[in-house]
Amino acid sequence: GDSVTQMEGPVTLSEEAFLTINCTYTATGYPSLFWYVQYPGEGLQLLLKATKADDKGSNKGFEATYRKETTSFHLEKGSVQVSDSAVYFCALSQYGNKLVFGAGTILRVKS
Amino acid sequence: GAVVSQHPSWVICKSGTSVKIECRSLDFQATTMFWYRQFPKQSLMLMATSNEGSKATYEQGVEKDKFLINHASLTLSTLTVTSAHPEDSSFYICSARAGTGGTEAFFGQGTRLTVV
Numbered sequence: 001g002d003s004v005t006q007m008e009g010p011v012t013l014s015e016e017a018f019l020t021i022n023c024t025y026t027a028t029g030y031p032s033l034f035w036y037v038q039y040p041g042e043g044l045q046l047l048l049k050a051t052k053a054d055d056k057g058s059n060k061g062f063e064a065t066y067r068k069e070t071t072s073f074h075l076e077k078g079s080v081q082v083s084d085s086a087v088y089f090c091a092l093s094q095y096g097n098k099l100v101f102g103a104g105t106i107l108r109v110k111s
Numbered sequence: 112g113a114v115v116s117q118h119p120s121w122v123i124c125k126s127g128t129s130v131k132i133e134c135r136s137l138d139f140q141a142t143t144m145f146w147y148r149q150f151p152k153q154s155l156m157l158m159a160t161s162n163e164g165s166k167a168t169y170e171q172g173v174e175k176d177k178f179l180i181n182h183a184s185l186t187l188s189t190l191t192v193t194s195a196h197p198e199d200s201s202f203y204i205c206s207a208r209a210g211t212g213g214t215e216a217f218f219g220q221g222t223r224l225t226v227v
Contacts, residue, residue: 036218043117043204043220044155089154098145099206099216101154 002027006090006102019077023090031092033073038087085109113139117219132190132222134205140185141207149202195226
């Protein structure tokens with residue numbers, strides 16, 4: 001079945017450092033890809049998404065590009081802030097159906 | 112984006128009792144709602160999918176008689192954990208989607224259930 005693999009955390013960075021969280025997927029079709037963020041004690045919020053190959057999703061300085069050839073959707077941010085500390089989930093969805101999530105990556109940003 | 116409200120945000124109950132969690136779409140009609148469970152430091156696992164007016168579809172390994180899901184209207188779905196036990200303690204999150212494939216699903220804030 002479909003699956004998502006993302007890099008294990010926690011990832012600890014200093015403020016203003018460059019962030020990359022790797023995400024690769026396995027799917028039979030052409031899924032939509034998502035990054036969700038979860039702040040402590042809260043539900044998930046959609047951070048960005050891409051629905052087809054070579055699309056770039058971006059929001060709040062984060063971006064990710066749908067790479068079909070490498071089945072990847074890596075999350076990047078040029079300069080992280082302490083407020084970006086959260087758990088980040090990569091996910092895919094086929095035909096708008098259920099979301100399949102990766103295990104999540106904890107990001108800790110130190111000031 | 113659209114708002115999904117989940118209530119309560121946390122609940123503590125005694126072993127053997129039942130707990131009901133509500134999920135409401137506040138500003139759109141949710142034709143489909145999803146219920147997820149999240150264990151500490153783990154990802155979300157889909158428990159079931161419900162469409163308004165029909166029986167929920169449960170994922171493999173999820174006991175439908177234990178986790179009762181009702182999607183009685185286009186704005187409300189409920190998850191009832193029956194005869195709760197400590198191993199049912201978890202973070203439960205709902206999401207709701209308007210329309211069919213390709214539309215975004217919006218998440219509730221989650222419910223922290225602790226069974227003592």
